[in-house]
Amino acid sequence: MLLNGTIGGIISLCAIVITFILLRWRKKNVGNRVAFVGLSDSGKTVLFHQLRLGKPWPTQMSMRESEDDILVTDPRGKPLSLHILDMPGHSRLFYRVKEVLPTVRGVLFVVDAASFGENKQAVAEYLYDVLANPHVSKNRVPVVLVLNKTDEVARRKEGANENAALTEKEGEELVEHMSTQLANEIDLLRRTRAGSHGSMSDLSGSRAAGAAAAASDFVFLGDQKHSFAFSQLANPIRFCCASAQRGEADQVQKALSWIATR
Numbered sequence: 001m002l003l004n005g006t007i008g009g010i011i012s013l014c015a016i017v018i019t020f021i022l023l024r025w026r027k028k029n030v031g032n033r034v035a036f037v038g039l040s041d042s043g044k045t046v047l048f049h050q051l052r053l054g055k056p057w058p059t060q061m062s063m064r065e066s067e068d069d070i071l072v073t074d075p076r077g078k079p080l081s082l083h084i085l086d087m088p089g090h091s092r093l094f095y096r097v098k099e100v101l102p103t104v105r106g107v108l109f110v111v112d113a114a115s116f117g118e119n120k121q122a123v124a125e126y127l128y129d130v131l132a133n134p135h136v137s138k139n140r141v142p143v144v145l146v147l148n149k150t151d152e153v154a155r156r157k158e159g160a161n162e163n164a165a166l167t168e169k170e171g172e173e174l175v176e177h178m179s180t181q182l183a184n185e186i187d188l189l190r191r192t193r194a195g196s197h198g199s200m201s202d203l204s205g206s207r208a209a210g211a212a213a214a215a216s217d218f219v220f221l222g223d224q225k226h227s228f229a230f231s232q233l234a235n236p237i238r239f240c241c242a243s244a245q246r247g248e249a250d251q252v253q254k255a256l257s258w259i260a261t262r
Ligand SMILES: Nc1nc2c(ncn2[C@@H]2O[C@H](COP(=O)(O)OP(=O)(O)O)[C@@H](O)[C@H]2O)c(=O)[nH]1
Pocket: 038, 039, 040, 041, 042, 043, 044, 045, 046, 047, 059, 060, 061, 089, 148, 149, 150, 151, 152, 242, 243, 244, 245, 246
């Protein structure tokens, strides 16, 4: 009886130790790659250089990704290394994004907040393909939506004042506005895609080459019974504002630390 109890105790202890080792091993193997994705011209490359050099750098259109290691700090100030990849945004090169996504620990999805009104359908289509990626959805990869070019948004509000900047409250309102608009677009898109079995051919203005939703692997994002909301996703999602060109990227730094410590 006593012997049975002892053996049972040893087995439980072994199970706990093995689980602990497996969890540590899994965490180590998640890697530290973060892909910067989003439509062309959203500001990925400017942001990439701003984060790696701490200053602007002349950008150029590239057909291949650039990569580098950067350091971020956790909430206790401990430095953590991340490998950031600036992906080309052109729709013809979405196949590279598809190849890279299965290797990432996190995604930084950059949006041009100044032209969002005209581009929201294209932004939503790209975002859908990223969120529906099997690795991203199954492994609950954290996704940060960076609302970039807030300087331009402020400039338009304030009537051509070169130094215009959004207040904290205006930044929060922008996040609220854009996240609601994006959720509405995704809601529409998932119904269209579900209705057409994922065929991209009848989506007006869609990124043809981003045709991640082929009939066989169409993924319905979120809760089918309710209108789409980002909170329905298993992925941790976070929004932040930036003006990469002006070097205003501290919210992005915080978001990267958040990815690194998850
Ligand atoms: N006003 C403004 N322009 C920006 C900002 N970030 C990038 N840009 C401009 O947007 C254009 C595209 O930037 P780039 O980083 O090459 O975009 P990518 O195609 O997403 O890599 C360039 O002309 C940049 O100077 C920003 O924060 N504010």
